[in-house]
Amino acid sequence: LPAVSPLALLFLSAAQQYQEAVLPFREHPYTGNKPILAEYDFIVIGAGSAGTVIANRLTENSEWKVLLLEAGDEDSVITEVPVIVDELQLTGYNWGYSMEKEPNQCLGFTDQRCPWPRGKVLGGTSTINYMIYTRGQRRDYDEWAEMGNYGWSYDEVLPHFMSMERCLIPELQNSRYHNKNGTLSVEQVPHKSPLVDAFLEAGQAQGYSLIDYNDPDQNSQGFSRIQANMHGGRRINGANAFLRPIRKRPNLHIALKSRVTRVLIDPQTMTAKAVEMTRNRQWRVVRARKEVILSAGAINSPHILMHSGIGPADHLAQVGYKALKDLKVGYNMMEHVSSAGLTFFINDSVSLTLSGVLRPQALNAYRQGQGPITLPGGVEGIAYVHTRYNDDAYGRPDMEFIFAGAAICSDAGATMSPQRLTLCSYRKGMGITDETYYSLFERGQQCNAFTIWPMILSPKSRGRVLLRDNNPFHWPLMKHDYFQSEHDLLTCIEGLKAAVELVESPAFARFNATLNPRPVRGCENVPFRTDAYWECLLRHITTTLHHQSGTCKMGPASDPDAVVDPELRVHGVRNLRVADASILPRLPRAHTNAVAYMIGSKAAEMIKQAWPSQSPPPPGPLPSPYSGPYYRWRLPGEPLPVSGATWTI
């Protein structure tokens, strides 16, 4: 064997040289002498919500070789635990972004900047999110179609939502709007506190019905327990739902810890040819025979596009780039804003607390897929209601209530440290300062409390993502003035008042639910419970839902703000698509994870139509990801699969 080794090495090195010799990449001046690593039919950038679906659907064609590039590492058994969702924001699974400081918002946060967490891990943001599964209203998508986006009406996107779903909710098994045979599990959170019953009762007392909010035939307003992407009380992210079931496909290559810096576009033909990236501190270039698909999310997709020379010409010139194509990349940033500042104390120990979660009974229950550890950050209920500022001609709600049987004091304000274990670090995860926190709560006070976050559903304010400079490793600038539109501010104030009114109704009387009487720091001189106080609270504890989207807006060529066309192709560039939450032309009345999955599925369908192939689909049904230890790549000690997808982990 020792005699063979040098020969083998010689052979490998010759093969490498040959590969580089046959795959020179001279078309683009930026490429320099970076080696071409390999060639694939499709390169998908970002293994997040949308990217995982695209990789799954494209590799159904066994003739196509697909490379999925992900900057983060593999997800783990830790990321499956629902209750620690906020803690994940303090880890390397998060890109760790914060938005730029604005004068009148996020005042109670570190450096007066609201954090904008984004998943940097296999599964992307679906690995660190709250798992709430909402699709939005029929009219939301019909409006997209009316804006010139053919193929995106509700009836056209619904099959995509449904095909991936594996609905486990008993009472929805016969619904025509739910599917039982997909790989994306949807279940009700296994644990239910009596508080959510009071929430549902209070809603009914106000005249609202209990609804399946994903059923377009039901009233668009009403109350419900949440539907969540979980299976047996554990998180189902994009990796679990869409990659693990196909891990044996030989035409899929996943490269983790591979950070893309630019898409290389031939300026003569305006065709995307390759992707530049770093891995193991080395520059690499991989070439795409057919297409590059950018699925790096609403902050990083515009960031990569602008570094590739696609973006507003004036802004690119400011950082020293000559624009290859002048498009409004980075504009139209949309976000759902709220406030986590309402805390209702109760006289019972039925809410989520740190000590309750750490009890051996809770840990045992979790092993059975039950108990409080299965609560995603404590969230249990959802409601769609109207405020008096609702100006929607179609009667859609303008406010969502997110009900949590927990509040920011549920973990006594604990922080993550080796000495002090905590499972739900709300305060630190959100970035609330000590001064703000201790203006509301006593030191060490572990409260029995719950909260309602009133979330504006159709905000008019818009933000923007810009380049800081021409270094692709530097954070982009993220700007958003949430209350730029007075309408948004007034709607949020009404939402806070409506939430307090709901809790002060008879349904919550049995818990003696009482609004925290302490004013937040900075608002002490504003009369409590007045509109001025609610405004002050919103500006101090400004809480975003992390639905950042819209920065590569989809629209026809006639739309001056559009970056991609209705088939998600970048206007004026060949073989380059964007497919993730950044293409939203307008926010649906929904959280954005299911929407991103749907976009991935729709993108793959359009790509297949663009590259017709005779290749038959893979034989037989997919192996079920829900039997056995599907959530791991391999069991401890199990070797990497010899055949099947290549995992460069």
Ligand SMILES: Cc1cc2nc3c(=O)[nH]c(=O)nc-3n(C[C@H](O)[C@H](O)[C@H](O)COP(=O)(O)OP(=O)(O)OC[C@H]3O[C@@H](n4cnc5c(N)ncnc54)[C@H](O)[C@@H]3O)c2cc1C
């Ligand atoms: C804390 C939090 C809670 C949320 N809760 C919910 C919820 O309960 N329900 C809901 O519907 N939505 C929720 N969301 C929003 C939702 O999860 C996102 O909108 C959705 O996951 C976005 O999907 P995406 O495909 O656009 O991007 P992502 O899922 O973010 O995927 C982008 C991927 O690209 C990778 N990437 C980025 N840049 C590069 C690069 N340069 N090179 C290589 N790879 C790169 C990233 O690491 C990431 O894996 C939440 C978000 C957060 C942050």
